[in-house]
Amino acid sequence: MERNSTKLVTKLISSYKSPSNIALVKYWGKKNKGIQLPANASISFTLSDLCATTIVEAMPCEEVLKEPSFMFQLNDLPKASFEPKIKAFLKRIWDNYSFLKSHRLLIRSSNNFPHGAGIASSAAGFSALALCMVDLQEQFSGTPLIDSKREASRISRLGSGSACRSMFSEPGVWGKTKDIEEACDEYAVPMTGMHESFKSWKDIVLIVDASEKSVSSTEGHQQLNNNIYAESRYLSAKKSLDLVLDALKKHNLPAFIHTVESEALQLHAMMMVSPMHYILMEPNTLAIIQKIWAFREETHLPLCFTLDAGANVHLLYDGREEDKIINFVENEVLPLCSQKQYFCSDLGGEPIKLNDIEK
Numbered sequence: 001m002e003r004n005s006t007k008l009v010t011k012l013i014s015s016y017k018s019p020s021n022i023a024l025v026k027y028w029g030k031k032n033k034g035i036q037l038p039a040n041a042s043i044s045f046t047l048s049d050l051c052a053t054t055i056v057e058a059m060p061c062e063e064v065l066k067e068p069s070f071m072f073q074l075n076d077l078p079k080a081s082f083e084p085k086i087k088a089f090l091k092r093i094w095d096n097y098s099f100l101k102s103h104r105l106l107i108r109s110s111n112n113f114p115h116g117a118g119i120a121s122s123a124a125g126f127s128a129l130a131l132c133m134v135d136l137q138e139q140f141s142g143t144p145l146i147d148s149k150r151e152a153s154r155i156s157r158l159g160s161g162s163a164c165r166s167m168f169s170e171p172g173v174w175g176k177t178k179d180i181e182e183a184c185d186e187y188a189v190p191m192t193g194m195h196e197s198f199k200s201w202k203d204i205v206l207i208v209d210a211s212e213k214s215v216s217s218t219e220g221h222q223q224l225n226n227n228i229y230a231e232s233r234y235l236s237a238k239k240s241l242d243l244v245l246d247a248l249k250k251h252n253l254p255a256f257i258h259t260v261e262s263e264a265l266q267l268h269a270m271m272m273v274s275p276m277h278y279i280l281m282e283p284n285t286l287a288i289i290q291k292i293w294a295f296r297e298e299t300h301l302p303l304c305f306t307l308d309a310g311a312n313v314h315l316l317y318d319g320r321e322e323d324k325i326i327n328f329v330e331n332e333v334l335p336l337c338s339q340k341q342y343f344c345s346d347l348g349g350e351p352i353k354l355n356d357i358e359k
């Protein structure tokens with residue numbers, strides 16, 4: 001669709017609030033062909049209470065831009081360390097997002113959890129940014145897309161792979177798998193048929209180390225290229241996905257708990273056996289895992305842990321047992337956390353488009 005003179009002088013604006021997500025089966029390793037395609041299929045829950053809010057203002061300019069022009073602010077301050085990833089993202093969508101050639105962007109993002117708490121924000125951030133980009137292109141062209149969310153999932157992957165799963169209230173599945181016909185490597189799809197009982201599950205993020213990770217996820221993925229265990233890991237991830245999907249449908253708690261914990265440990269095992277051989281867990285990560293195992297052994301309550309690519313522990317549990325679990329966390333686990341910090345979130349929840357008044 002052509003630009004007209006009215007559009008040229010109009011500032012465009014869009015804003016979305018998107019949840020973060022925690023993977024049950026981990027995306028760890030990228031295909032050698034294509035851009036940001038996963039080596040194995042993964043599945044995650046969104047974390048509805050840990051969100052990024054992003055506002056993009058697109059200011060029209062007279063000249064035709066040769067490359068994306070943007071300024072980025074996190075919590076109202078410039079954040080130079082995020083710029084390379086955002087620039088790479090904008091370059092990847094450049095050809096299909098024509099408004100970028102005639103607009104300079106001001107991207108303002110904020111998280112509802114403290115920056116520097118060791119909680120990864122790139123999934124929530126790129127989910128929200130991608131949704132804004134789709135909306136702005138639709139405003140510019142005057143043509144709504146048939147499936148805007150699918151397109152946002154597709155392009156958010158080009159910013160940060162795990163972001164493409166932060167789109168649905170159902171668990172997000174990303175990557176080709178025989179288990180779900182419509183699943184593919186380009187974008188995530190919602191899982192259907194999850195057992196009702198999982199709707200009451202929640203996550204407590206136990207902050208073991210609030211500092212920036214010494215090895216980024218992007219570097220971690222690259223390490224799989226020369227990891228002699230990579231192919232076995234991808235096979236194992238395939239089995240994990242079968243098991244987790246089946247457990248989610250049938251409410252098979254032993255299978256769910258076993259597979260989710262195994263996935264977390266396999267992720268960290270791959271770091272340890274990679275060419276760089278590094279460890280992101282801290283002594284208190286292991287101490288918390290031991291506490292969770294002992295507590296489960298003693299109480300038989302429905303809970304398990306998972307990890308992302310860092311030292312913090314995610315405690316997943318059935319919210320119907322909340323009182324006992326919070327009691328356990330406060331008495332036994334918090335002394336092992338950095339400054340006794342933790343964050344609770346419901347699971348599920350999808351991005352929300354914000355009206356002008358909410359921005």
Ligand code: DP6
Pocket residue numbers: 022023025026027028036042122159160161162163217218219221267308309
């Ligand atoms: C351990 O999505 O952060 O959280 O695609 O390079 O941006 P890039 O990596 P990223 O990797 C996330 C890895 C993980 C597992 C997961 O979320 O599936």
